[in-house]
Structures are given as C-alpha cells and as structure tokens.
Amino acid sequence: MAAAGRIRLVIISAAIFAASVLSTPAAFAEGGPASIFVLRHIVYPGDVITEESLVERKLANGAKPAFGGALSDIAGKVARRTLVPGQPIPASALRQQDEVVQGRSYSIIYQSGALTISGEAIPMKSGAIGEMVPVRNQETGVVVQALVQAGGKLLVQSR
Numbered sequence: 001m002a003a004a005g006r007i008r009l010v011i012i013s014a015a016i017f018a019a020s021v022l023s024t025p026a027a028f029a030e031g032g033p034a035s036i037f038v039l040r041h042i043v044y045p046g047d048v049i050t051e052e053s054l055v056e057r058k059l060a061n062g063a064k065p066a067f068g069g070a071l072s073d074i075a076g077k078v079a080r081r082t083l084v085p086g087q088p089i090p091a092s093a094l095r096q097q098d099e100v101v102q103g104r105s106y107s108i109i110y111q112s113g114a115l116t117i118s119g120e121a122i123p124m125k126s127g128a129i130g131e132m133v134p135v136r137n138q139e140t141g142v143v144v145q146a147l148v149q150a151g152g153k154l155l156v157q158s159r
Contacts, residue, residue, distance in 0.1 A: 034059050036088055037074050043083040048097060051075045057086075067091040096128035099148050108135060108146060112158035121146065121154055 037054040054074060067073055067090065077094040100106050100123045108121035120138050127133035127148040135146045135154055146154035 034069060036069055037071055038087060038089065039083055039085045041085050043079045045079050045081050047079050049074055049077055049079060049083075049094070096130075098126040099129045099150065100127050100133065100152055100154065102126045105138065106135075106152050106154050108137070108154040108156060110156040110158070123154070 035056050035058045038057050039049070040053055040055050043049055043053065051071060054071065073091075074089055074094065076097065078097050080093050080095055083089055083093060102123050102125050105120050105122055108119050110117040121135040121144075122138060123146075124134040124136060124143065129148055129150055131148050132145050133148060133154075134143050135156075136143050144156050146156050149155055
C-alpha cells in the first residue's frame with residue numbers, strides 16, 4: 001500500500017511539474033513579457049482610433065494576448081462603443097472604417113464574363129471593404145446587393 005501511495009505521489013508531482021513547464025508563456029522564452037496596446041483617453045462610438053491615442057502596456061502575468069498585441073490590430077479602426085483608457089480593447093468593440101457612406105453617389109460595376117456595365121448608385125447603408133450593401137441604381141431605382149471595394153467602388157456579382 002505504501003508503494004502505491006509513493007507511485008501516486010510521484011505521478012502527481014510529475015504532472016504538476018509538466019503542467020508548470022508547459023504553461024510557461026512563450027513571451028518569457030522570447031526575451032520578456034508580452035504587451036498590449038491600450039488607450040490614453042476615452043474614445044466614443046464612431047471615433048477613429050489613431051496611433052497617437054494608444055500606449056503600449058506590459059502584461060503582468062506575461063500571457064500572450066489574443067488581440068491588441070500589435071498596433072495594426074487597433075490603429076485605424078472605429079469604436080463600436082465607448083472605450084476607456086488603460087483597459088484592454090476587445091476585438092468586438094472595433095470595426096473597419098466605412099469605405100462607402102449611405103446616401104452618397106458611388107461608381108457601380110457589374111461584371112459577367114466579358115460583359116461589363118458601369119453606372120452610378122447610392123448605398124442604402126454605409127459599409128467597409130468586403131461587406132455586401134444594398135445599393136439603389138440612380139437611373140432605374142432598382143435595388144441590388146453590391147460588394148464594397150477599395151476606392152469606393154461597388155461591384156455587383158452575377159448570380
């Protein structure tokens with residue numbers, strides 16, 4: 001019975017040792033604790049977050065952050081809600097800047113094989129690059145779905 005107890009103690013000790021070694025943050029192995037970017041001041045919904053409004057903070061426990069570890073994760077994005085200074089910024093609190101704005105006129109392109117038709121359309125809601133938005137053709141009044149592209153172009157894809 002005593003031998004079984006010692007074996008169990010050795011197994012538990014080995015498991016604890018292995019868990020502590022495996023859970024050591026990679027950041028410490030790379031030369032130091034990980035860091036995240038936090039805000040210097042309050043940011044309100046709809047405000048664009050600039051590089052000047054961010055400050056880098058070291059994480060106390062050295063854990064690798066899931067989001068906010070790179071300046072590009074946050075800078076240039078738009079706040080969905082009020083964000084307070086000094087706190088981690090969740091990914092769900094940010095969105096891309098709108099490339100097209102509701103109510104303004106933009107170039108619309110329809111492509112199907114060799115056929116290309118272009119015209120003007122008005123988005124019925126604002127959208128960022130890569131989003132599908134409803135747009136109204138100014139000449140016909142027909143509403144179609146269009147993909148927002150860089151430069152404010154709207155692409156209607158054939159079905």
